[in-house]
Amino acid sequence: MKIEKLPQEFVQAQPILATLEQAGYEAYFVGGSVRDTLLGAPIHDVDIASSAFPEEVKALFNRTVDTGIQHGTVMVLDHGEGYEITTFRTESTYTDFRRPDSVTFVRSLSEDLKRRDFTINALAMRHDGEVVDLFDGLSDMTNGIIRAVGDAETRFTEDALRMMRALRFSAQLGFRIADDTRQALRDLAPNLTRIAVERIRVEFEKMLMGGNAAESLKLALDDGVINYLPGEPLKIWDNIIQHLATHQPADTFAVWSLVLAETDLTSSQINRFLRNWKLSRETITTVMTVVPLVRQIDKVSTFDLYQALPYQKTLFELLTLLDISNATIEQIRHIIDMLPITNSSELAIQGGDLIREGVMMPGPKLGQCLKKIEYAVVNGELENTRESLIQYAKEQVNDDN
The missing domain is CATH 1.20.58 (Methane Monooxygenase Hydroxylase; Chain G, domain 1)
Known part of the structure; x- marks a missing residue:
């Protein structure tokens, strides 16, 4: 499949791919930007994967930043934009259920793509718009399916957050989760307790803001995922699901x-x-x-x-x-x-006015009087004019005396 009219974000980045290819390396657009282009959605960051190793990338471009060089990522600065180029890589075991214990740089695109989370995210695109689909991601996209690349249990064991990402993508795209992927989600949900709360929170928030949030939350409830999220257990998820439906x-x-x-x-x-x-x-x-x-x-x-x-x-x-x-x-x-007012600064008088008028001295009683004035003005009991408020303050002083 070929995308005939590339979004401007890709067009601007084409010289980066051209430089890599002219030096004898492979280079592709990868990740969410390719997925979103195929879905007709706006794209954000344009990511590039290449057979060039980090030091080889740095040798080709004048301005680079080592944004994640230990994982193979170098940012190339070009015409005011930053493009992250990540070397094709394979990954070892994930002891912490989040990060690979080690990565190995490789020259093979297929080796790189098969470590990714879902088939719709394992698509690559050449500089001319030709889409490389090694795991039937296009078919899953057409059929509205979230499916793990390869073995779902392996993918979720590598990074348990991928379970929340499956729910989030389902909510955002209205796609169903493939049966084997969902079964792995059920089986491995307890591993979510090993993931940093902040990472889970981001995916959970995106899920509830998705157009298909009700279905995704129901799935999380039915499959027990909800039991492994942070915070106290809640009893009202069914109510929330009903609200999210509309x-x-x-x-x-x-x-x-x-x-x-x-x-x-x-x-x-x-x-x-x-x-x-x-x-x-x-x-x-x-x-x-x-x-x-x-x-x-x-x-x-x-x-x-x-x-x-x-x-x-x-x-x-x-x-x-x-x-x-x-x-x-x-x-x-x-x-x-x-x-009559939207905040206390809109009152016709402030504390300094009452002090200058000799109505009150600085101190706690001044603050208490201003609070009473604010309350009376907001409730329509007192007109917000200088004369009215000063008179009211004088009456408060007399009452106190």
Whole structure:
């Protein structure tokens, strides 16, 4: 098969392949960029595999960076772009279920491709667009199948994360997982506990954001994969699957908000769950702000919504994911739209104004007074004008005295 019209990203990289080929080496485009081109999807990084060994690559190009030379990868800098060229290689055993204990550079494309995870990712492409398919990846792509290259148990034993990648690709592409590959996934799922949480998290998040997320999550649940993921066991995966059937999260904030919104976990348990997944402080803060609001959305106050303004994108997305009625969502949106201020800096006075006016001295009571002013303005109890706020502050001082 030949791709007649190559995306511009490949065209720009063709001189790299030409240089390698003119020096007598083989060179191919490989990996996700080839797969995505065949699927009609946007491509990102253009990766190149070659029979040239790292030192041979470096001898051919003026500007190179040793990005992973121990694994055979050298980055070539050309016209403002960086292209990673990786030497054909074979790999030894994987003691840690993640990295090969050693790699051996080879001159054979087939030896290199047969170590890759799935047939749809084991495609190579020549500079002219001719696709090299040694493992029926094109057929699997046409039939919508995620299939391990060679023996699935071997591939998953080499790197247990490949099981999560199978689920993720299934969710993103809407492909089914081949029977033998799925059986290996069932059998070897316990090995996921040996994989770094951060690596699992990335694949899990991508899976839940995929268009076929409901089916992939159901498969993970049915096959027991879910039991070997980080965090406390949850009882509401079936609910999440139902929500994912109609809507998918647009970002990771929404992913984790959806996962936890309908659990019975307390605030401290939610915090621990998110920390076990090694999520960022920003994600934890977002989820722990939005989830309590949604749990009591019928009773939420104006000031609660005001405090949640920095997280309103996630709030509205979660309401949609949970199939909250449009009437309720519009009511929440109306309350937010009608807020007189969006943060305390928009108050007509600040602490310095009260000090200069001689109303209050610096100290804790000043901060407490400003909080009361902010609360009253947000709730529509106080007009946000300088005169009104100073008068209110004076009344607070008199009340305290």
